[in-house]
Amino acid sequence: MFKWIRRKASDDAAPPQNNPDVAPASQLSCALADNIASLDALFTDVDIMRSRRFQNASAPGLDFCIYFSDGVVDSLLINEHIIAPLLVADIDPGPGLFEAVRNCFVMTCDMKETTEMHEIVSDITYGDTLLLIEGSNRALIISSKSFMLRSITEPEGEKVLSGPREGFNEGLMANLSMIRRRLRTNELKMRFYTAGAQTNTTLCICYMDNIVNKNILNELYRRLETVNIDGVIDSNYIAENIQEGSLLGFVTTGTTERPDVVAAKLLGGRIAIVVDGSPVVLTIPYLFIENFQSNEDYYVNPYYATFSRMLRIIGFFLTMITPALYIAISAYHHEILPAPLMINITSERQSVPLSAALEAFIMLLVFDILRETGVRMPSHVGQALSIVGALVIGQAAVEAKLVASPMIIVVAFTGITNLLVPKLSAASLVARYLLLLLASSFGLLGVVCGLSILIIHVFNLQSYGVPALMPLDNLSFQEVKDTFFRAPLPKMLTRVAPLSSNRTRARTGHVGDNPSQKLK
């Protein structure tokens, strides 16, 4: 039976056999007509592909042909700077024709010559123009990209109150320009890389050459070599293929939509991977504490930043253990509750049909359903839905004695604290249900065992060979300056050790502390 299914599946997956009349050549030939024929064969049924054949006015046998994909090119540039000079110029159709055209007549800044057909295909589909010349087996690929991009806006998921508000969009070059503008040094290296057998997506690997740890960089290249997929639609396609997996859903690759974050991470010795077509840039390696760090931490007062960070860390624990603790205490360890609280909860739980544990599972599921609908909902509908969902259903359920009201509080609290650490929402989701299951079967002992498993797991996490939780064997201020609290910037003197071979971040302390600088 399984064999049959497998055979059936492989039959379905087999590509349709088609034998075109003209087999496309992989290299260009000297005859323009042959080249046009093989390109036409390549782009059979691709109506968006345009070609234009024209002759030089002064030399009648001198034919040119341009190929371009409509909609992604700047037609004005093609008309004025490619076609026009070649039409009217006085060109000598001799042996140096190709060099003459390349050097003297085409009036654009960016071009390259090629003989490879696959290179031609990937470039002209991305907005470049191919110029074929009669009698030459080389062709010019002239950059003429022009397409519509989303404007640069502040990312929805990473809003800040103070600090830069630029966000990446879907254009690779626009994104790179935002990074480049922030790091004006030759040490910022940007290496292009192509991934995806069908999509031919361009990636750009950015790093600071004098800061990055070369071992991590080599490991990244090694892993990128192993990526063998048909398409890269978003940067997550790359991330999931090269990162260390986590059974419990912990993140091991950083993502951001903000150029300021990327610039800061590059300065911290990390490597950024910008993927064409995605506003989400990957940063590696990703330490566990980065889940709780936010770019705004560095733009506001350190006390405020420290407080917010502590809240996030507490919030992560609360969102995991609140339902589990409630169930464990109310079902197994009643002695923990003081008498008035116990009586209140007991009276609320009277004549509620389900047991507290089952109630918790159902209510958490209901909350997750509401959250999921809220994400996809058009914003004007979303508001109405959240009122109906959260308020009306919640209150009605309590009044109809379907659900006890402490459970509503627990679930709401869990949901709110979940939003404190959005980067860990997958992990906290898994951990929450796991701990709830353990709590409803074994009480507090189960919760403690579950938390132990969780902590062991997090200590085992690695990101590109770097342990996600650093062992603090040699505890010093510089090791913890940016973990549970955020030290003032002048006190942050070094980079995190395994991420950078060049640890010194700043040499001087805070100038404002020097009394000689104070005004008399």
Add this chain to the structure above:
Amino acid sequence: MRIKSLPLILSAALFCLSLSGCWDYRGLDELTIVAGMAVDISEENPDYLSVTFEIVDPNGSSNQSELNSIMLTTEGPSLFQAIHNANQKLYNQMYFGNMDILVISYQLASQQGLNNIVDAFLRDFSTRDTIIALVSREKTAREIITPQKGDGIISYEISNSITSNHNSLNSVRVLNLIKIYDFLASDINNMTLPAFRFIEEPDGKKKLSADGAGIFKGDKLECFLDKKAVPYFLFTTQRLNNGTYTFFMEKGQNTDPFYATLSITKSHPKLSFRVESDTLVLGVNITAITSAIELTPAYTGFTNPDIRVLESRAQESLNREIKQIINQIQQGSGADIFGFGYEICNKDPRLWEKLKDDWESHFRDATIEVESKITINDTGLIKNYEAHGSLRASFPIPRLIPFKALISNHGTERETCNRYS
């Protein structure tokens, strides 16, 4: 990691299951919360116990802000049997984890003793050992925890009022179950338990009130300590940090008699003993720091050195009262409720070896010495109050300056003035 984690999780789950033994999910709605318990001798069968439970009524309290309770009385030859019988009458099992008080009727305490009851608590019931035990001076213990209308849960009210006045002179001496275990296990000391009874208010309502303390010999109730004697008993047995002490100030050279009330800031007792020519001398030494809060009627013509007089009168009065009460107990029950035996046993085990077999008669024959040191370090008056009139002559002493520093200066000044006038 991937391969190892699965067996790890499974084995952890199995260990939980086998080791914890808490495979007993019990939701809060499956509990009957017992707030207090009262134990009487059954009226029909004197061999049986009649046990009354005050049970929190969760249905009554969900609709109103006021909590309600229901009473349930069962009988049985033992406490266990009575509880078993009660559980049969209830839909949910009884839960003793939040039980606060245990009321024992004086008939039961004096006839059968506490051993059986305390033993039952010690062995089973998931109760807290901080339960407060009381003796009922009413006809039955049941009456004490029977709520009157609008009272809420009477057991919690009683335990709240007792614990909030803890370490106060105006309260009772609280014994938790865990201390009762200790008392019953050792034969050195005799214990006292607070006694409660209803007192009729002027408006005809009955109000529950502390009324002395039950004195136990072994586990049996012997007699009751009078309500008026309780403050002096507290003075000798425990550290206090709250409460007031009122004494009568007799007519002095130029003063009329009046009542003075001191507020106790800190007080701690010290017991001592010595053997003087074959008689045992037991000493009580009390050090107290107080502030004068009320002198009635408001007295004029009272001068600085008179603070010393006030202190010495307070000491005399306290010494006299405490000595009188100890003497009364020596002559009455002869139960060493003050802890002298424990003190001797700790400090001089050899002497205790000689005394312990006949400790009661030794205690009865012992000479009692009471000494106290009461310091008044605050008059409760603001600085330079005299300038404003009314109490001009009474306390011409600025507050916040220790009396001792001032008394000498003012004293000499006054002496000089007197000499030359």
